[in-house]
Amino acid sequence: MHSMKPFVNPKFVKPLVFMACLLPLVFGIQAGFTDQLGANPIEEITHRTGDWTLRLLLITLAATPLRRLFGWGWPLRVRRMLGLFTFFYACLHLLTYLVLDQFFDWEDILKDIIKRPYITIGFGAFVLLVPLAVTSTNAMMRRLGKRWGQLHQLIYVIAVFGILHYLWLVKADYLLPLIHAAILLTLLLVRAWYQRQSLSAGRPAPQTS
Numbered sequence: 001m002h003s004m005k006p007f008v009n010p011k012f013v014k015p016l017v018f019m020a021c022l023l024p025l026v027f028g029i030q031a032g033f034t035d036q037l038g039a040n041p042i043e044e045i046t047h048r049t050g051d052w053t054l055r056l057l058l059i060t061l062a063a064t065p066l067r068r069l070f071g072w073g074w075p076l077r078v079r080r081m082l083g084l085f086t087f088f089y090a091c092l093h094l095l096t097y098l099v100l101d102q103f104f105d106w107e108d109i110l111k112d113i114i115k116r117p118y119i120t121i122g123f124g125a126f127v128l129l130v131p132l133a134v135t136s137t138n139a140m141m142r143r144l145g146k147r148w149g150q151l152h153q154l155i156y157v158i159a160v161f162g163i164l165h166y167l168w169l170v171k172a173d174y175l176l177p178l179i180h181a182a183i184l185l186t187l188l189l190v191r192a193w194y195q196r197q198s199l200s201a202g203r204p205a206p207q208t209s
Ligand code: HEM
Pocket: 043, 046, 047, 048, 049, 050, 051, 053, 054, 057, 090, 093, 094, 097, 119, 122, 123, 124, 125, 126, 158, 161, 162, 163, 165, 166, 169
């Protein structure tokens, strides 16, 4: 079993991950100020914030498999932070759509949510992210007890919705959404495998959220 102790002092892991999660925002702001967002800056910002929402969601889901496969404890210690950054970029993504793309045109926004399936499922993913972000505190974990773990199983539904959102919005090139789908499938298979291992060894199913 390997741990990360030889490389990074555990007390630096959280600040390092925090700063790493801020980098896409910093690079985005820098690109904005140096006119590097291309011919359609709003589309570029929508894509960047959408990409990082999905990437951080998959990184958050990788925490437990990394623990199982390599014995690494540090991903679990930063999982809540990663989950909250997923929500942070999802909020930036939604705000880009509501403010910059749609200029608060609520009628058009509602039409989009009802009529465009990729927006409908993207919106669904966002709505499901809200209770996970709201209940991410220690106090909420204590208050909800067993229901907390059950509620946070929603992360799997959100991940599938996020992938479908990406798959349904691309017009031609399906490679990137399919790579994200393959990563999600691999993470879920690793979990299912360990779950089955524990059950067949008569151990209680491992805490999966
Ligand atoms: C209210 C919720 C959401 C709305 C209104 C929304 C809207 C959009 C729009 C308009 C685009 C650009 C489509 C285009 O280029 O034609 C987009 C792209 C994207 N969104 Fe969302 N989205 C939402 C939630 C989410 C969530 C929750 C995720 C992740 C879990 C996500 C991930 C993505 C990704 C990965 C892209 C593609 C970026 C690329 O092409 O590189 N979106 N979204």
